[in-house]
Amino acid sequence: MSTALVTGGTGFIGIYVIKLLLERGDRVHTTVRDLKDQKKCQPLLSLQNAYPGKLHLFQADLLKEGSFAQAMQGCDIVHHVASPFLVPQQIKDGMKDIVEPAIKGTQNVLNTANETESVKRIVLTSSIAAMYGDSADILHYYNATLTESHWNTTSTTTSSAYSYSKVAAEREAWKICHAQSRWDLIAINPGLVIGRSLTPASASGSLHMLGAMYKGDNKMGAPELHYPIADVREVAEAHVRAGVDAAAKGRYIVASERSVSQLEMANLVRPYHKKPDVLPKKNLPKVMIYLAGPFMGVSMKWVSRNIGIGYKVDNRRSVEELGIVYRSKAETMRDHYNAWVEAGGK
Template identity: 50%
Template sequence: MPDRRDDSIIRNLFQVQIRREAITSRSLPPPPRHCFSDPAINSSKHFSLRPFELAIGQLAVMADRTALVTGASGYIALHVVKSLLDAGWTVHATVRSLQNEEKIGPLRTLSEHHPSKLRLFEADLLIEGSFLEPMQGCSVVLHVASPFLVPEKVKNAEHDLVRPAVDGTRNVLDCVNKTEGVKRVVLTSSVAAMYGDNVEVLQMENQTLHERYWNVTSTAHHNAYQYSKTLAEKQAWKMVEGQSRWELVVLCPGLVLGPSLSPASDSGSLAIIDQLLSGIMLVGVPDLAFALVDVRDVATAHLKAAETPQAKGRYIISENRTTPLVEISKCLKQFHDKPALLPSWNMPHLLFRLLGPLMGLSQKWLSANLGIRFAVDNRRAMEELGLTYRPAEETLREHYQAWKAQH
């Protein structure tokens, strides 16, 4: 950890320089706009001191390495907490209930390995102001909490997905606006905020997913999860405008796989592979494809987004293509102690169309996703955050090993 006196000297010198720059601000170019286009994000404004104010904030982030992680008992968030602790950060972690030992047990284990560096708080996404206390003393807020349920578990999309995602983001950022020490927010969004169905990417330039695109097709009745992530991210971009104290970095992972740190996780991405490993897809694998990413790489992306001063805008966190589910099945078959449970062939489309509605999948969804692959432009995160990706085989092998240990 840097010496606090040195930090004070650096800040004072930097503030003097900022005052000098402010005097000659008319000779400076306007601040850069976001590299993607959306009325909720971009706005034409006259020159302001926002870039310099944010630069001061970046120094503060580097000097005060205390971060808040929301939804800390979740699949991704647990790995984010671990990455921050391993990098020397102090972490304030929020959970809905401190009484749920099954959920918070893994956090207590992390705390034992990092004495005095992890504090646990109760906070609810739907209760205004509940993040104010855990946010005190934090320079960075990593808002990871958001529901991801498999379709058959969604009874009421507005209640189960949309409201927690959108109102939760609003409530967390309201608390950020009331907490002077926060200089940066890292939001966990998803590639789902860029497209709803695979077929949409075929209409994009070079049939390649890119950060500049937005999901404009999802609704509460069609791709409700994608709809919730889109609305939540747009809510965040609206709230970052009109203020100059804190900045927003958005991470958009694909389908997140890899070892879970908790047996109590109910993430939808884990459920998909759980069905495969349990033999539920014995008659054949649906002809679907996903942009994969290792949960540990997602956690590293959060750490880099918190620590990299130049980080800004949206970042796709994913491999550079979609991987068919049948390829995932074939790979897992190599490690499974009962390989016969995993098929190495696709289920016929007609059969899956008959079974799909039983899993909450509409014919509209099936038509827009079955058999469709696309490329992913993941260069921005690699070039600007220095992110590298684990091979899919490593991710799947260690995903299976963790699954086996918990079953």
């Protein structure tokens, strides 16, 4: 039986990791930003009741040095899932608003691990955004396929600040890891994480994006952006297995083998959407996105390098080494939509 710390316990991925660990019989420590926030903490309190004495909650702030020390005491595995999140419209200064907090949060958690003798392994939630900047980048990779060997070298703080924050934070994690020898590091690099949420308080970017589509924000047409999707349950399973499998190492892509467009996602949901007419029935012409780009905060270069470009993903390591069995996209989209409806989506 292990004792694991899960940062970001109220998050979309974090609470699934906690649930799987508890089902395994492990002891779990988790951190939240505010223990007084009943809405966010309620799902965790329910798990506490279901697994008496197994789940312990602590308050911690990613940006506050030393705030994870108490929660990490006695833990041999750390699942660092927490990450600063802002929707693009909230990012005014890429470096200040999202890049620096992402790096600082990684430093705080991993430096605390350096001071906690019990820690033997850290499993980090990164992203495929740490592996490429624009979709066009992947077209130049071998076989036009994204693999764990790739790193994002094109995003900047002013262009795709979120993606830049992911690669900067993961590189910082590997730097800290390589400077010591007591604990090892594994990175989980998921695609667009969707599926059924266990907490109504989640601020996941995928929930925000797809919720807008379900409500009809893309009724006139969807921008032809492509994403390799990952079911949140697969991401959590990868986290847990990477934490306990002694042979696990390096980076693991957790995502579908082929990227899908927003229109494809809409078509998967259409058969059971309560108001299917609000879903997009076509892709927006690229020329329209070029014209609207300046008002949406995206450049012509970004449009040319991302709109209409699909790609392949090599997820074999997650299948062969971690034993991940990927659900169908239809199942994941159905579960995601049903959870949105149950949470009050209209």
